[in-house]
Amino acid sequence: MSSASGLRIIDLRLNVAATGNDIVDGINLTIEKGRVLGLVGESGSGKTTVGLAVLSHARRGVEVAHGQIFCGDTEVLALDNEAKRKIRGELVSYVPQDPASSLNPALRIGKQLIEVLEAHNFGGSDEARKARIKEMMAEVLLPTDDEYLERYPHQLSGGQQQRVGLAMAFACRPSVIVLDEPTTGLDVSTQEHVLKTIRQLTRDHGVAALYITHDLAVIADLADDVAVMYSGRVVEQGEVSEIFKNPAHPYTRHLVAAAPDIASKKSIIGLTGRAQSPGKRPVGCAFAARCELVEDACRVEFPKMVLVGGRQTAACIKATQVASVMISSAKPVSARTVGEPVVELVSVSAGYSGNTVVHDVSLTIRKGECLALVGESGSGKTTVSRAIGGLHREWTGSIRLNGRELKTMARQRAVADRLAIQYVFQNPYGSLNPRRTVGDSIVRPLVIDGKSKHDARRSVLEVLDKVSLPGSYANKYPDQLSGGERQRIAIARALVSEPEVLVCDEVTSALDVLVQAAIVDLLSDLRRQLGLAMLFVTHNLPLVRSIADEVAVMSEGRIVEVGPSESVIGNPQQQYTQSLISATPSIERSMR
Amino acid sequence: MKASILRFVLKRIALGLLTLFIVSLLIFAVTQALPSDPAEAILGREATPEALEALRADFGLDKPIVVQYTNWLSGVLTGDLGTSYATSTSVSEYIGPRVGASFFLLLIAAVGSIPLSIVVGANAALRRDRKFDTTSSLVSLILAAMPEFVVGTILTIIFSTTIWQLLPAVTYLEVGAPPWSDMKGLILPVLTLLIAVTPYVARVMRAAMVEVLESDYVEMARLKGMNERTVLWRHAMPNAVGPAFQVIALNLAYLAGGVIIVERLFNFPGIGSALADAVRSRDLPVIQFLALIIAAVYVLTNLLADIGTVLVTPRLRTRLK
Numbered sequence: 016m017s018s019a020s021g022l023r024i025i026d027l028r029l030n031v032a033a034t035g036n037d038i039v040d041g042i043n044l045t046i047e048k049g050r051v052l053g054l055v056g057e058s059g060s061g062k063t064t065v066g067l068a069v070l071s072h073a074r075r076g077v078e079v080a081h082g083q084i085f086c087g088d089t090e091v092l093a094l095d096n097e098a099k100r101k102i103r104g105e106l107v108s109y110v111p112q113d114p115a116s117s118l119n120p121a122l123r124i125g126k127q128l129i130e131v132l133e134a135h136n137f138g139g140s141d142e143a144r145k146a147r148i149k150e151m152m153a154e155v156l157l158p159t160d161d162e163y164l165e166r167y168p169h170q171l172s173g174g175q176q177q178r179v180g181l182a183m184a185f186a187c188r189p190s191v192i193v194l195d196e197p198t199t200g201l202d203v204s205t206q207e208h209v210l211k212t213i214r215q216l217t218r219d220h221g222v223a224a225l226y227i228t229h230d231l232a233v234i235a236d237l238a239d240d241v242a243v244m245y246s247g248r249v250v251e252q253g254e255v256s257e258i259f260k261n262p263a264h265p266y267t268r269h270l271v272a273a274a275p276d277i278a279s280k281k282s283i284i285g286l287t288g289r290a291q292s293p294g295k296r297p298v299g300c301a302f303a304a305r306c307e308l309v310e311d312a313c314r315v316e317f318p319k320m321v322l323v324g325g326r327q328t329a330a331c332i333k334a335t336q337v338a339s340v341m342i343s344s345a346k347p348v349s350a351r352t353v354g355e356p357v358v359e360l361v362s363v364s365a366g367y368s369g370n371t372v373v374h375d376v377s378l379t380i381r382k383g384e385c386l387a388l389v390g391e392s393g394s395g396k397t398t399v400s401r402a403i404g405g406l407h408r409e410w411t412g413s414i415r416l417n418g419r420e421l422k423t424m425a426r427q428r429a430v431a432d433r434l435a436i437q438y439v440f441q442n443p444y445g446s447l448n449p450r451r452t453v454g455d456s457i458v459r460p461l462v463i464d465g466k467s468k469h470d471a472r473r474s475v476l477e478v479l480d481k482v483s484l485p486g487s488y489a490n491k492y493p494d495q496l497s498g499g500e501r502q503r504i505a506i507a508r509a510l511v512s513e514p515e516v517l518v519c520d521e522v523t524s525a526l527d528v529l530v531q532a533a534i535v536d537l538l539s540d541l542r543r544q545l546g547l548a549m550l551f552v553t554h555n556l557p558l559v560r561s562i563a564d565e566v567a568v569m570s571e572g573r574i575v576e577v578g579p580s581e582s583v584i585g586n587p588q589q590q591y592t593q594s595l596i597s598a599t600p601s602i603e604r605s606m607r
Numbered sequence: 608m609k610a611s612i613l614r615f616v617l618k619r620i621a622l623g624l625l626t627l628f629i630v631s632l633l634i635f636a637v638t639q640a641l642p643s644d645p646a647e648a649i650l651g652r653e654a655t656p657e658a659l660e661a662l663r664a665d666f667g668l669d670k671p672i673v674v675q676y677t678n679w680l681s682g683v684l685t686g687d688l689g690t691s692y693a694t695s696t697s698v699s700e701y702i703g704p705r706v707g708a709s710f711f712l713l714l715i716a717a718v719g720s721i722p723l724s725i726v727v728g729a730n731a732a733l734r735r736d737r738k739f740d741t742t743s744s745l746v747s748l749i750l751a752a753m754p755e756f757v758v759g760t761i762l763t764i765i766f767s768t769t770i771w772q773l774l775p776a777v778t779y780l781e782v783g784a785p786p787w788s789d790m791k792g793l794i795l796p797v798l799t800l801l802i803a804v805t806p807y808v809a810r811v812m813r814a815a816m817v818e819v820l821e822s823d824y825v826e827m828a829r830l831k832g833m834n835e836r837t838v839l840w841r842h843a844m845p846n847a848v849g850p851a852f853q854v855i856a857l858n859l860a861y862l863a864g865g866v867i868i869v870e871r872l873f874n875f876p877g878i879g880s881a882l883a884d885a886v887r888s889r890d891l892p893v894i895q896f897l898a899l900i901i902a903a904v905y906v907l908t909n910l911l912a913d914i915g916t917v918l919v920t921p922r923l924r925t926r927l928k
Contacts, residue, residue, distance in 0.1 A: 067830075100833075100834055102832070103831060103832035108830075109827070111827055116822065117823040117824055119827075121845040130841075131831045134831065134837070135832060167922070
């Protein structure tokens with residue numbers, strides 16, 4: 016074996032222990048020392064399962080069926096329990112997705128750091144270990160004083176927590192590191208710092224890093240190589256530039272087409288359907304059901320990896336032709352028409368129990384227009400949207416709907432005003448009542464409005480059609496639907512009362528990119544057809560360019576810049592906006 | 608930091624005292640509103656109206672209710688608990704040793720059940736869906752479904768009457784004698800109380816532990832290479848006992864009431880049998896004081912549980928100002 020190889024995964028398969036169905040299969044990956052491999056795929060594709068297998072760990076109900084994983088020269092799957100314990104944290108370490116839930120709330124961070132060193136008897140003495148901790152804290156740019164190490168996880172910000180996670184992972188100088196979406200949930204500026212730290216540490220210490228994510232732009236920015244997973248298989252791999260410049264698998268092509276990019280106004284394209292869960296997967300290529308290039312041969316057996324060129328391989332029988340056959344069918348971006356103002360905010364300030372968090376915000380949302388309200392977490396963007404929706408109590412100033420002054424809370428407002436402004440929430444898993452059929456959930460506003468049963472029924476079918484779902488969905492329960500379908504239902508529920516204004520609060524942040532693109536596409540169509548005024552609240556700057564006409568950037572409760580989205584994102588004037596944009600990773604920028 | 612915890616504890620104690628004051632009002636109102644007449648209960652139906660009147664005046668029952676209440680409350684606060692109607696001895700003399708005996712019973716039950724239920728619950732969670740878990744879940748469900756008097760009766764049948772005659776069916780304990788002077792007689796009442804409390808707490812402990820073991824930080828501890836002992840005791844346990852404290856407190860408080868039946872069953876001379884006797888003879892001063900004691904146990908155990916939860920939960924502890 017070549018000594019340069021830090022991590023080698025050979026023909027790995029993991030099963031659902033109870034049924035023997037494959038969760039992931041046929042995984043072959045190699046990462047050389049000092050290199051970062053980005054493992055991309057949508058939720059449920061098996062990325063984390065592979066990542067945990069590298070630490071010889073399988074979650075409850077999951078078992079290794081066959082395969083080998085070499086970290087350096089050690090085959091980790093063959094080790095006994097005590098030997099596994101020894102290599103974890105020492106030879107191979109793990110950085111989890113959510114630092115807030117992965118640090119023990121009952122232990123001080125200093126304790127959680129030093130116990131890794133103690134468990135592996137690193138350094139030989141307590142003094143050496145303490146010194147190592149300080150060294151690591153400095154490397155991840157955190158304070159090294161004792162007071163800081165005495166803190167509990169909840170006394171740190173999200174970015175600081177993730178740095179502690181990184182310090183912990185690098186503490187014993189491992190040769191392999193698995194990073195499982197370590198920047199999901201962090202603001203872009205924090206993400207930028209964390210990514211920089213990761214890049215620095217892997218290069219400096221010659222670590223082979225497996226970076227798991229669903230965010231293509233982060234991969235383009237950080238990784239050297241990419242492997243794309245779909246339905247438990249690696250469908251394409253190669254160097255970052257090869258994959259992003261010339262994706263050879265139809266799925267990869269769709270992924271790239273669906274990813275919004277901060278560097279250009281791009282009309283993102285979604286894809287309907289979804290990957291099947293273990294046990295329901297087809298015999299041949301799992302993507303066949305959603306692929307426009309499908310032919311009979313695809314359904315016979317899983318396609319072999321085909322060399323496309325350089326180091327790029329793809330599991331598709333048409334891999335060498337895909338690029339010439341699939342042309343992105345981008346819709347023409349329709350010319351913008353300036354409509355009448357529907358919602359006007361004049362000097363709105365808002366707060367929580369006396370603390371003002373939104374200062375003097377004035378905005379106009381016009382008919383048929385999408386205004387994006389962007390900002391990092393805590394910038395006050397959701398508070399503004401809640402004030403418009405009548406869901407926030409403490410605000411002053413004036414919000415007008417078609418020139419009429421709106422009351423503070425939704426329940427003080429006239430029924431017509433309430434129906435005119437509809438709200439779609441971030442989490443489609445929490446916003447639908449699990450005990451009601453989808454039809455019942457949609458029909459609620461109409462029942463409140465006093466419509467007859469027959470009319471209400473017909474309206475339900477109409478709105479389901481508008482959100483591109485069959486009428487039979489009215490009888491389903493939310494748990495029978497995918498995340499994207501649930502979000503469509505939430506939109507249908509908003510549309511049923513024929514609103515003039517749609518407030519969308521981070522509606523795509525819980526969704527995979529292909530689904531996100533489909534939802535954004537749907538919202539744009541609806542806005543055009545129904546002449547809706549839309550407020551699109553998001554932290555996702557690239558997305559803004561693909562959906563919004565106007566954008567308002569918020570920071571610390573104030574609007575720092577507002578204007579047409581092309582000029583604000585393309586040519587920002589304010590320093591804050593500039594820093595946000597430069598911190599946002601971009602595929603196009605990285606490929607230049 | 609230390610000062611903030613002290614302030615929190617003092618605040619909770621003040622709130623507890625307020626609760627007890629409100630409870631004392633309720634107790635007094637309810638006992639005075641009882642339809643029966645203590646004088647008649649003592650003198651019998653044939654007593655002359657004059658005799659009844661004299662006795663009522665003796666007890667102070669002819670005074671306005673507010674005066675009766677303030678007299679009683681000031682008595683309680685100064686340690687003068689009044690005179691028992693039925694025994695004509697001072698309430699403190701009559702109740703004192705019984706309260707001690709009951710507390711001793713409760714204490715052994717608590718000291719036994721808390722670690723037992725934590726160990727059983729945590730082990731069930733660790734061996735989730737395996738034999739120990741399914742068996743202990745089934746057994747604890749069956750035991751939790753049985754009222755104490757059934758458990759006590761079954762234990763008596765097994766250990767002292769029909770099957771084996773190993774243990775006394777009743778406690779031979781003189782009032783005022785230290786409870787540990789009849790160790791053998793203590794076994795069955797304590798066992799009954801243990802069985803009454805342990806299943807609930809064990810089930811809650813199991814649920815809390817299952818959740819903690821599934822948490823990201825426990826997985827992370829394993830992925831850091833911690834051994835299972837450290838994972839369990841350092842990473843999992845401190846996060847699981849917080850919720851368990853609350854249930855332990857509720858159950859101990861429940862025991863303070865549940866002890867009545869168990870004491871009755873085994874003829875144990877504690878507050879339980881005293882309360883039953885007092886209710887029968889309408890012995891108001893005794894009833895009122897015992898009700899107040901039981902309420903105080905409730906308040907105290909909940910207070911301790913809240914303080915305990917705050918102390919083991921850094922997020923709550925550091926929030927104190």
